Amino acid sequence: MTQAPLTRVPGPLRRWVLAARPRTLPTVIVPVAVGASLVRPASIEWLNTVLCVAVGLALQIGTNFANDYSDGVRGTDQQRVGPFRLTASALVQASSVRLAAWSFFAVAAVAGLVLASRTSWWLVAIGLSAILAGWFYTGGPRPYGYYGFGELFVIIYFGFVATVGTSYVQHRSIPSSSWWFGLAMGSLACSLLEANNLRDVDGDQLAGKKTLAARLGRVRASWLYAACVAGVALGFMVGGEIVIGALAIALFIPELRSAFSSKSGRELLPLLKATSMTQLLVGGALVVTFFGTR
Secondary structure, eight states, rough: OOOOSSSSOOOHHHHHHHHTGGGHHHHHHHHHHHHHHOOGGGGGOOHHHHHHHHHHHHHHHHHHHHHHHHHHHHGGGGGGGGSHHHHHTTTSSSSHHHHHHHHHHHHHHHHHHHHHHOOHHHHHHHHHHHHHHHHHTTTTSOOGGTTTOOHHHHHIIIIIHHHHHHHHHHOOOOHHHHHHHHHHHHHHHHHHHHHHHHHHHHHHHHHHHHHHHHHHOTTHHHHHHHHHHHHHHHHHHHHOOOHHHHHHHHHHHHHHHHHHHHOGGGGGGHHHHHHHHHHHHOOOHHHHHHHHHH
């Protein structure tokens, strides 16, 4: 299975926008919004919240470009059926993609330093670890994303760090419920990762990329997606938002049917879009609920 040829070559700007993978950006925006909404609206430190969004978006886009570069130079993306890739398409030099990745990491570092100066310098260590985790996800001699540790990265940084961290920078304290909502947010982000990995099982197996989905195979990997949905429900319900947990399960039913269907490869492309939309809906509902009860 090889990457489908482009029927229409994206323009100079659009190719970069596509490679930034906009559908993955809710994995940053939603947990930051949830973390900020754990305090009363009148008490929100808006500048700190905006800085959290800036750090998260820059890290996410930087990681997406880093993955594009690393997978492209390894030849992994030649076996993909997913979204447009800059390096694999050969429309952009690999060195330019690498520079773009580190440029966004630099933006994240600057915003993170400003945030740390306003709150706690411990955030510098967390931010540095996030940058290194973003690069070595598929970069370096032994990328951990190729050995089935992608889910751990996602749940830590797009779940606990994003949600609990944003909550902390409001008033330098951590509500106990933020850990459960961090689990829910991390599980939502993992569901997006599994939507990608389910689609790419065949290509990843050919390329030697041993994600958990590739190790399990298309049929058994469906349970990974189901486990993510279970994590979302568990986080919400133990966190005290039973209605939101039930809503999440209901919204995920069509996606679960798709994950457990016989579809594969390009047939699973809509799963990513649907999962991203569910993440936005569930996260938005939680934020509205928080604001409405404070």
